Amino acid sequence: MEMKRRKGYIERLIEQGEGLHLDFKFEVSDAAKIARSLVAFANTDGGKLLIGVKDNGNIKGVRSEEEYYMIENAAGRFCRPPVEFESKEWNIRGKKILEVSIPKSNTIPHKAPDKTGRYKAFIRIADENILACGVQVKVWKKMKSNVSIRFANTLLERELLDLLQSGESKTISHLHEHLNISKYNLENMLADFILLQLAKSIPTPEECLFTATDIPAL
16 A cells, blocks of 8 residues: 655644644735734744645645745835744645744834834734734833832732732723723833733733732732
C-alpha cells in the first residue's frame, strides 16, 4: 500500500487554525488593513500571517507578486513605528503561500490606521485584532518613562483595590460609578496597579475587564 504523504510545515500550521499567533489572509489588497494585523502581533506575542489561505484553511495561493510589496509597504509606511517582519515563500501543491513572521516587538506600542484613518494601537486576542484599551496604552507609556510608582495607601487607592477584589471582573464604567474620580485618572490608577502587580487586565473584543491579582491585600 502506498504510504500517505507526510504533511508539511505549512499544512500543519493551517491545521492549527487561526488563533493568537496565526492569521490567514486570502489576499493583501489594503495596506492599512494588513498593518493592523502586523501591529497587533508586534504589540502582543508575535505571530504569523499566511497569505494565500482562506479563513476556512483552504489553500488558494498568492495571486500576485505585489503581495510581498504590499506587506512591506504596510509595515514601513502604515505602522508607527515600523514593524519588523520576515517572509518566506512556500509551494504547496503548485500554489504559492507567503509566510510572514512578526516577532514580539521591543518598541511597543505600534499603531496603525483604524477604519477612520486615525492611528491606534491594536493587540491580538484569540483570532481577532482589537483596539488596545486606554489603560493598556497608559501601561506602555509608564513602562517607557521609568517613573517610580508606589502604592500610597490613600483612601481612593483602598477603595479601588476593594472593588477589584470583590467578586467578578469589573469594567471601567462599573469602577467609575463607584469612585469619585475622572475616567482619565481612573485609567492612570489602574495602570499603576497593573505595574505594581496589584491588578490585571483581561482584554475582550467588547471591552477591557479588570480584577485584582492573587497578591494578598496591602
